[in-house]
Amino acid sequence: MSPPVPKPPKRIKSTDMLIKVHLRDGCExxxxxxxxVRLDTHHIKLRxxxxxxxxxxxxxxxxxxxxxxxxxxDKAEELREILNKRYRYxxxxxx
Ligand SMILES: [Zn+2]
Ligand SMILES: [Zn+2]
Numbered sequence: 001m002s003p004p005v006p007k008p009p010k011r012i013k014s015t016d017m018l019i020k021v022h023l024r025d026g027c028e029x030x031x032x033x034x035x036x037v038r039l040d041t042h043h044i045k046l047r048x049x050x051x052x053x054x055x056x057x058x059x060x061x062x063x064x065x066x067x068x069x070x071x072x073x074d075k076a077e078e079l080r081e082i083l084n085k086r087y088r089y090x091x092x093x094x095x
Contacts, residue, residue, distance in 0.1 A: 014053065021058045024090065029062035030082055031069070040066040044079050059083055 021041050028035045039060045045051030059079055061069065069075045 017053055017055070017058070020055060022060050024055065025060040025086060028060065029065050030059045030086060031061055031065035031079070034062045034064075036062045038063060042066055042069060042079075044076055044083070046073075056083070 018041055022039055025039075027039065029039065040063060042059050042061045043051040043053075044057050044059060051057050059082070069079060
């Protein structure tokens with residue numbers, strides 16, 4: 001028996017979800033605030049760790065910050081905080 005071949009990371013299939021994430025984040029990088037047309041969607045809890053494609057686990061990042069947070073896994077907590085702030089901000093706007 002050969003060992004199972006590791007699957008390559010899957011891309012998020014739902015364009016709907018990508019649009020929702022980017023809209024929530026104001027179409028800018030949640031980490032540095034840069035507005036760019038090429039926003040990535042990053043899983044705060046990595047897929048490899050069981051993170052799923054839910055809004056609460058996804059953030060918009062520019063390429064630079066995306067590479068940065070992958071090089072610094074300890075930034076996950078900070079990303080979560082930034083995302084919480086974003087949700088508070090949205091709630092205030094709706095009041
Ligand atoms: Zn950025
Ligand atoms: Zn990522």
